[in-house]
Amino acid sequence: xxxxxxxxxxxxxxxxxxxxxxxxxxxxxxxxxxxxxxxxxxxxxxxxxxxxxxxxxxxxxxxxxxxxxxxxxxxxxxxxxxxxxxxxxxxxxxxxxxxxxxx
Numbered sequence: 001x002x003x004x005x006x007x008x009x010x011x012x013x014x015x016x017x018x019x020x021x022x023x024x025x026x027x028x029x030x031x032x033x034x035x036x037x038x039x040x041x042x043x044x045x046x047x048x049x050x051x052x053x054x055x056x057x058x059x060x061x062x063x064x065x066x067x068x069x070x071x072x073x074x075x076x077x078x079x080x081x082x083x084x085x086x087x088x089x090x091x092x093x094x095x096x097x098x099x100x101x102x103x
Contacts, residue, residue, distance in 0.1 A: 001085070001086045001088060002069070002076075002086070002087045002088070003088055003089070003090060004062050004065045004066050004069070004087065004088070004089045004090070005062070005089075005090050005092055006058045006059065006061060006089070006090070006091045006092070007058070007091065007092040007093075007094055008055070008058065008092065008093050008094055008095075009094065010054075012032050012036060013036055013039070013040070013054060013057050013061060014054060015033050016032075016033040016037060016039070016040050016057070017040055017054065017057060019033045019037075020037060020040045020041075036057070036061055038060075038064060039057050039058075039060035039061035039063075039064055040053075040057045040060075042056075042057075042060040042064070043056035043057035043059075043060045055091075059089075059091055059102055062089035062090065062091060062102055063102060065089070066087050066088065066089040066102075088101055088102070089101070089102040090102055
């Protein structure tokens with residue numbers, strides 16, 4: 001199993017949200033925040049706001065990475081197709097160490 005793990009209170013996702021909201025320019029953070037923007041947009045489509053928006057954007061980012069990984073490396077795609085590898089996503093709560101697996 002390959003586990004893609006996001007974590008609560010993620011600074012990169014917070015910054016991506018701030019950039020999307022126009023609170024700050026992407027500037028030097030663009031290489032980090034630009035790939036996260038689709039997750040922020042996906043989280044907004046759920047109607048989430050405030051802290052829930054951050055949580056949903058973190059989860060959406062993990063899901064998007066899980067979905068994209070097989071296309072990034074043919075070896076991963078082959079292993080998944082052969083049933084030799086499962087790619088899952090989860091979000092780690094830093095304070096407790098608990099990982100919530102995503103569907």
